[in-house]
Amino acid sequence: MIKTNINNLVIQSVQGKIHHPMAVYPYRIDTEGQANVLPATGGITYNVKIGDPAFGWVGDHIEPGVSIRNEDKGENGALNLLACIGNEAKVITGEAKGAKGYVTGIHGGIDHVIVYFKEEDLDKMVVDDKILIKAHGQGLKLLDYPEIKVMSLDPNLFCKIGIKETSDGKIEVPVVAEVPAYLMGSGIGTSTSFKGDYDIMTSDKEVVKKYGLDKLKFGDLVLLRDCDNTYGRGYLKGAVSIGVIVHSDCIKMGHGPGVTIIMTSKKSLIKGVKNSNANIGNYLDII
Template sequence: MTAPLATNAADLVAVSVAGSIAHPGFPGLPAEPYRLASDGTAFLLPTYGGIIYNVSVGDRAFGWAADCIHPGVSIKQPEDTRNRGLNVYACIGNRAKVMTGQAAGTVGVVTGKSGRFSEQVIIHFPKDARAKMAVGDQIIIRSEGMGMTLTDHPEVMLKGIAPNLLALLPNRREGARIDFGVTATIPAHLVGAGLGLTSEGGSIHMQSTDRAQLAERGLDKLRLGDLVALEDTDSRYNHGYLRGAHAIGVVCATDGPRAGYGPGICLLMTAPAGQLGSFITPDANIADLLAVEA
């Protein structure tokens, strides 16, 4: 079911981008650190950033005592324009290498991009390597994928996906349309935080307040790393509603208690008018496709 894809991968430029492991943060004083759940109750839970020792790509996306946790390691640059370069250049599936500290030399893989305003890149490293890491360790990424196109399907816009991952995605052709395998389809009314923001880097969230709706559609069983489709969602330049549009992304962050902030999804591709489709295949998860080391 995975047919070879014609791309311009031979013309892509491979370039280094880097960042350091980010420290988790909360709003500065006098603001309180508490946030509000969808029912108005205050909560205080771990959130994105830092080194997450016990949550990895491939694990469940729901059920953690957490607010939109990034699995593995989150990195960023302290200066805004450089950090934006890191976030836009890094592609899902790119290889990353630890350059400093006790885990120097360990190789990982980029699995997502998220944060309050698209400020962190998420990387999977084996758990034994994470135990040796420290906040501030430097990590370099071999960025390759920006500018990639599907030669036979030019209307499908690729978004931050590495050539090695694209080549592994289950796909099939339906006339002029190309379909990719996903674990689930998210209807437009469940697309939440991130609408209206740029689709170059960062993530868009699935709404998860209506648990009965999630269970009915099987969305409560999502895993981190799952490929999912977003119906009627146009993410060519910004995320927005458009009938007939389609987008495919990867679940990159866990669920959280806030309204509009269910699991975070990093976009991989989109098309505006039926040129892109999807079909259900249960094993469409990047942890399995890339055979990441636990």
């Protein structure tokens, strides 16, 4: 069993409210220069869920389930920084008060935390309902692998993924697909990977299909080859990162399915093992 510092981690409350979708400007320009009017981020998305395809939706940057944030920048910064994928979430106001779900992603730029709830609970929820999260996971360390950084991942979910140690001092993580560094786009150069996400560029359909990325689903684990997310996001030969697909494909140039990073190493200390069931929805038993 991989040794960690789980028993020393702090569990702390963070909170946000369901954020109304925004449309200051009606059009979104696709890679062919065409103007489109489409649903996008925010609100309650009723028919897009963890385990569903990340491609094919008539929308842009679609977030499955519930999107929350705070208007105060400092409070929203803490929500996005401290909430971790797999954290328990609870509705604390409105008709759905008491309903429980899980954090499934952190979306940079719009600065949303994305949360899963059951269908019957979604029908009772409204914009501005408040959601409390038991933030647990930032600071998680693998004690025998100091060069591997873990981030934005609930420690209980970490234990369910089935990560294994190898005889050559590395770890094996189940993943659905591997992504080459040259496909990583929007979000490159961000100063921290401990919140938000960055996108797999999908304008080259042949390359996307070559790597099997057109089959990705919300919640899938992916390996990013030659991608260093230790102190920001960038290219480094030999680096490896593991992330979770958190929002849908996009029509905009340089964008595509969003990846929230949960693990990274500057050296090739993380091996990906192909597994079509490597999805947080399976580990959380919500699909």
